[in-house]
């Protein structure tokens with residue numbers, strides 16, 4: 001599907017000749033693509049095709065063996081560990097299949113965390129976290145801890161946490177993988193709403209064939225190669 005957003009929009013992310021191997025062998029082989037600002041991209045592939053490995057490289061969690069990952073003029077492949085940590089803090093929102101919320105903290109406190117790392121004052125961080133929890137529909141659950149919330153609610157908290165730093169790109173790795181079908185549909189709708197209303201670029205990984213349909217464009221990964 002060719003998206004309207006793609007036509008003429010500036011590239012927010014350009015990947016060139018990316019390679020990554022583990023001791024088990026090559027995982028990603030000569031991956032290249034370009035993402036425009038505001039696109040909703042789905043990376044689809046079977047389990048083991050290298051989707052998570054790719055997303056972790058793009059988000060700066062891990063290092064490629066060779067190739068370029070350009071966000072504007074920054075090539076994160078050229079950054080050292082502390083530069084990548086700063087890059088992640090300021091430019092990346094990440095949503096995990098398993099939510100990865102801190103269990104002893106409330107929803108509000110979990111969502112505040114990225115701003116506290118950015119040295120934003122507590123009062124301001126709290127106001128912002130309230131605003132984003134309201135946006136994801138959890139205004140009445142702010143003081144609940146993860147174990148007091150459903151899977152769908154926890155994923156909303158995680159999405160609010162990914163949004164709060166105003167990252168231009170949100171990466172989501174199988175964000176619906178732990179949810180029942182009703183919550184799955186609601187989380188997909190929320191991601192679409194964020195993409196539409198905030199023009200946030202979204203790169204979502206899935207192995208589900210049905211979930212491909214929500215994308216502006218699908219990147220199909222098979223055995224570490226784009227097909």
Ligand SMILES: Nc1ncnc2c1ncn2[C@@H]1O[C@H](COP(=O)(O)OP(=O)(O)O)[C@@H](O)[C@H]1O
Pocket residue numbers: 022023024027045046047048049050051052053054
């Ligand atoms: N840290 C690692 N060390 C060794 N092999 C890994 C590591 N992470 C992933 N792999 C291997 O890389 C391949 C792709 O994994 P992954 O990117 O998680 O695929 P997907 O997310 O598409 O299921 C798999 O064969 C997996 O076993």
Ligand SMILES: [Mg+2]
Pocket residue numbers: 051052053173
């Ligand atoms: Mg995976």
